[in-house]
Amino acid sequence: MSIGWIAELFLYKEExxxxxxxxxxxxxxxxxxxxxxxxxxxxxxxxxxxxQKQHATHNKLRTISYYLLLEKERTNTFPDEILTIARRNLIDGDLTVDSWNNEILYQKTVNGEDYTLTSKGADGVLDTEDDIVIHKLLE
Known part of the structure; x- marks a missing residue:
């Protein structure tokens, strides 16, 4: 009987x-x-x-470019500031900042026929390698 008890204890220990x-x-x-x-x-x-942020910023700059062209068709000149088109656009969100929440820079040429859109990129510093720039020349 004592052997059975020891065997049970051994099995319980293994369990x-x-x-x-x-x-x-x-x-x-x-x-x-x-x-x-x-x-x-x-x-x-x-x-x-x-x-993804770089791609989204490229898309946003293209969207802004499209709205600038629409404004050019409507008024025969590009707007003086990007807020002109941003105020009328509720669908595409804030068109004044890029994916890194840096201000998108818009510069219209003196003759009003061309413009440059610039995102400062991830580092937030202008004129560095990661800047995203779109130039528009109308022919």
């Missing part, structure tokens, strides 16, 4: 250890999942998000 091993495996899976998600977030922040 406890297997439960502990299962918990360790679950924790290891949680840690691996956390590391994978953390790496994914880092990749998104470092590479994908900046590319």
């Amino acid at each position: 406890l250890l297997s439960g502990e091993k299962a918990r360790i495996r679950v924790w290891k899976a949680y840690i691996v999942a956390f590391v994978i998600i953390f790496i994914g977030v880092l990749v998104y922040i470092s590479f994908i998000s900046p590319m």
Whole structure:
């Protein structure tokens, strides 16, 4: 009878250890999942998000360019400031700032026939490599 009791104790100990091993495996899976998600977030922040912001700013500058051309057709000149078209546009959101919340610079030429749109890019500094510029020459 005492041997049966010892055998039961041994089996119970093995059952406890297997439960502990299962918990360790679950924790290891949680840690691996956390590391994978953390790496994914880092990749998104470092590479994908900046590319999306650059693309969105390009699109916004093209949209502004379109509205400038509409204003030119309506008034025979480009507006003096970008707020002229931004005030009338409720659909495309704020046309005065880029994806990094930097002011979009609009400069009309002296003769009023050309313009330049400039985003300072991610660094927010004018005349650097990451600036996005659109020139418009009407022929």
